[in-house]
Amino acid sequence: MLTLLHTSPVHVPVFDALRDEEAPGLALRHLVRPELLDRAREQGPGAVADEVAEMLAHAARQGARTALCTCSTIGAVAEAAGGPLGLPVLRVDxxxxxxxxxxxxxxxxxxxxxxxxxxxxxxxxxxxxxxxxxxxxxxxxxxxxxxxxxxxxxxxxxxxxxxxxxxxxxxxxxxxxxxxxxxxxxxxxxxxxxxxSPRSGLRAAAQLAASARSLSGLRTM
Incomplete structure (x- = not known):
């Protein structure tokens, strides 16, 4: 499963369509949180770091193997949060x-x-x-x-x-x-x-998800 973190709902159908073209069959889970961008604009991206980390941790517990952050403003925060969780996170850009x-x-x-x-x-x-x-x-x-x-x-x-x-x-x-x-x-x-950024970002994230799935399969053999 690939989890996508959005700060606008307009991205959901865009990435669903790209998934159908680039990686048919890949399960997507969309998390839409517009308030993250609002706070990041007002207080800086670091202000939402803890919340982003919590969301990604929950996604990992729900079965996410990879995550894609489609918001450029908080992309670096999302990538940094993935490391301690053992969850590969890619910023879309x-x-x-x-x-x-x-x-x-x-x-x-x-x-x-x-x-x-x-x-x-x-x-x-x-x-x-x-x-x-x-x-x-x-x-x-x-x-x-x-x-x-x-x-x-x-x-x-x-x-x-x-x-x-x-x-x-x-x-x-x-x-x-x-x-x-x-x-x-x-x-x-x-x-x-x-x-x-959307097509190339989705394509790269799908490849990461496939690699993570293959690695998980090897570990269970």
């Missing part, structure tokens, strides 16, 4: 960050929330260090995007993100910092590749 580093040194991060910028920049730095590369990261908070998202104006939200992507120049990759922005990558853009 890690594979995207690795792909951005591979694309080239000039990376632009687009975000709807300012609270996402620092965690995303830190993640890209981690992946750059892992790859032995140097990168330059520019960040942009898309004006009005979060307000549209919060109001349920999905079309307006995605168009704001796509418009911001079209304005980017002199970059090797554009990173969409939040999973909710993913559909904007499919809209007409300029010449810079636009990377989003």
């Amino acid at each position: 890690r594979p995207m960050a690795a792909a951005a580093v591979a694309a080239g040194p000039r990376i632009v991060v687009l975000a709807a929330l300012e609270s996402t910028l620092a965690p995303t920049k830190d993640l890209i730095a981690q992946e750059a260090a892992r790859a032995g590369r140097e990168v330059q990261v520019r960040t942009v908070v898309v004006p009005g995007a979060w307000e549209r998202f919060a109001a349920g104006d999905t079309g307006g939200f995605l168009e704001a993100v796509a418009a911001a992507a079209r304005e980017v120049t002199a970059a090797d990759a554009i990173v969409l910092a939040q999973a909710s922005m993913a559909a904007a990558a499919d809209r007409p853009a300029g010449g810079v590749p636009v990377l989003s």
